[in-house]
Amino acid sequence: MMTNLFDQFMSPALLGLPLIVIALTLPWAMYPSPTSRWLNSRMVALQGWFFSQYTHQLLLPVNTKGHKWALILTSLMTFLITLNVMGLLPYTFTPTTQLSLNMGLALPFWLATVLTGLRNQPTASLGHLLPEGTPVPLIPVLIIIETISLFIRPLALGVRLTANLTAGHLLIHLIASAVVALAPMMTTLALLTALVLALLTILEIAVAVIQAYVFVLLLTLYLQENV
Template sequence: MMTNLFNQFEIPQMFGTKMTLITLLLPLMLTPQPTNRLSTNRTYTLTKWMLKEITKHLMLPTSKNGFKWAPLLTSLLLMLLTLNIVGMFPYTFTPTTQLSVNMALALPLWLATVLIGLRTQPTKSMAHLLPEGTPTLLIPTLIVIESISLLIRPIALGVRLTANLTAGHLLLQLISTAALSTIKMIPTLSLLPTVLLILLMVLEFAVAIIQAYVFTLLTCLYLQENT
């Protein structure tokens, strides 16, 4: 039973090749491409407006030096949104339930923000490791604690996204199994798990959107500290 529950997180294969890379390219396939026409359709206009509003909202906490990251952060948000939501449909795969995929996104982004801070404002970046007015006896301890909190940030980013999506998919699997069993055994009582399953599906769509936003927003906050 436990093996069946976690089978949904196994990476699917086709012709002996894992489908992770193809799934990661899906957001690029779904993104409308710019055209040379003077008059575009409503879909392209709406998409362009949404991208502009999303970028404006993401860049609010950052300084002007961090605006160079706007295309990257907007693309990251859209990619996570697409991957999280696509994984909610039947016979699909969610790459963001794999910790390796999330860490591959979180670690380079976090490291880039740290290196930018050390290159552009080394004094301010190093000052985060020691709060002002710290007693002399607590200086070594606080430096160690702040260093650990700094190094644990990419792990927190990856684990948070993985844990939330994995827990939601497991709940959907359990409740859907209960609903199917109830329909076969006691059809009159199948309404309750069915309604619960629908409500949980709505909640999981919301979680998929929120977790993509939280991942990107935390990256923006890390960038703000170093620009």
């Protein structure tokens, strides 16, 4: 039972070829591209409005120097939202349930923010390792703690996204299995369980969007410390 339960998180393959490549590239084909016309379609206009709104929200905690990251952060958030939401469809695979993929996204972005800070303002960046006004005897201990906290950030980013999506998928799978098992015996209870499943699915859609937003928002906070 447990093997079947976790099979949904295995990277699918067809004729020995991993299908995760298609799962990662398909989201970009779903978004319409702006044209050279004077007026774009309603879909393109609505898409542009959403992009501008959450780009504005993402860059609120970042000063003007960090606005150079707007395009890549917006693209990352759009990519994560699409992957997370598409993974809730039947017979689909969610790449963001793989810790390796999430770490592959979190580690380079985190390292880029750190290197940006060390290049532009090395004194201020290193100053974050020691809070102002620290008593002299506590200085070595706090430097070690803050250094560990700095290096654990990408791990926290990757694990947070993986754990939240994995837990939601497992819960949906368990409740769906309960609906199928209860349907022949207790129809009323099965219908109530199906209602819970529908509400949980709506909640998971919200979680998929929120977790993508939190992932990118934390990156903007790390960026703010280094620009």
